[in-house]
Amino acid sequence: MQDKTLILGAAGFIGTNLTLRLIGQNKNLILYDRPEAVYCPEIQGAKQVQIRQGSFTQMQKEDWKKVLPDFAEVECVYHLISTTCPTNSNRDIAGELADNVIGTTHFLDACVEAGVKKVVFLSSGGTVYGKEHTGLCKEEEEAFPITVYGMQKLSIEKLLYLYYQLYNLDYRIVRLSNPYGPYQKPNGVQGAVTTFTYRILRDEPITVYGDGSVVRDYIYIADAIEGILTIAEEKGRYKLYNLGSGQGVSIRELIDTIAEVLHKTPCIRYEAGRKVDVPVNVLDIVRYEQDFGHRNNIPLREGIQKLAAFFEQN
The missing domain is CATH 3.90.25.10 (UDP-galactose 4-epimerase, domain 1)
Structure with missing residues (x-):
């Protein structure tokens, strides 16, 4: 029975707030993050939460099946993981792209094999558009990121489109502004x-x-979480939305x-x-x-x- 939600990067800022909201909705959750990740007490004590630990950058498709033996029970995935932040991502361009884009490719392969229905990806409205835009940034405008952080986010957006075309893996992309x-x-x-x-x-x-x-x-983070869930769960006309x-x-x-x-x-x-x-x-x-x-x-x-x-x- 596919009734579980998987959150990648669940111990981070957005992941914590998303998890708490979904706990309040009595969702069955699988939380995935690094072994050193620390969760707040409200999450650790929740009955409907399963916590899994591991890497993201070194995972192949077969590795995901081992770490997540109940992957076939996952209906929706929230992909919140990124290995760096905008200010330091340009220090290792090749490594950043390999860790995040190739890492996501292996993960999406595992999603297809497990029969996951939808992937919700948290992109970056603050970095994908670049500095060519002087007015409001619109989804249909071409993006020119000036950091590899923005480039890897944009690349993963395109990956999701590809996997939808090849395997009918549904997806939503949230280009989020600056949450606090x-x-x-x-x-x-x-x-x-x-x-x-x-x-x-x-x-x-x-x-x-x-x-x-x-x-x-x-x-504000509560508004961001509400918007993310709306984009993920409601039937909009598009698969990509700005949120700010x-x-x-x-x-x-x-x-x-x-x-x-x-x-x-x-x-x-x-x-x-x-x-x-x-x-x-x-x-x-x-x-x-x-x-x-x-x-x-x-x-x-x-x-x-x-x-x-x-x-x-x-």
Whole structure:
């Protein structure tokens, strides 16, 4: 009986929030992540959760069958795994592509053999479009990523299309903007809202690359999870959707907003701008809203308040 949902990268920021939401829906879940991954207590104690551990980059089709003996019971897969982040992915272009694109190819082969019905892939609205777009980024526009992180995401999107054509493996692609919220690590590698909120709350300095004019599209994690599930479960006209707020906020504006919400004066360290940072990236969400209805996202100020409350309680 195919009644299980498999989440790759389940212990990460998005994976944790997705898992908690699906636990609340009484879904039967198989969670897959690295052996060193740590899950929050609410996930560890859930009865309908099975936790599996292993690699992703070194797995062949036969390896997946060994790690997931009940693969044939999986109806839907959420593919959230990536081996790097945008800021450091260009250090090893060949390795990044091999780990993620070839790794996903082997995994999709295993999905086909197991009879999985649908793969939901978390792409990157922040990196696949590149710097050629000065306005809102639309799904139908050509993508020109400037990091291998964005390139591998785009390549996996094309892989999913290929496997759909060859094997009728259904799929959905979510080009997500910049999510923030509970369970995101405030380490500065990814997640400006989370990192800045955490450090300003503790009177610690924050680092800004460039002059603070870089513009991004931020979405609270609860809204992101709701959108991901809607794209995965509802019958839209497309297999690819942007998911964000549709509104741009500069780094300067973000810091000012956090400071106002927290009633703090931030200590800012400015460093040289980075080549991996696209000047402006804001997603057009018209396609999503036409198919699924208007998005009533949590405003940035309210999201920062919720995040600060989470930090103070944990």
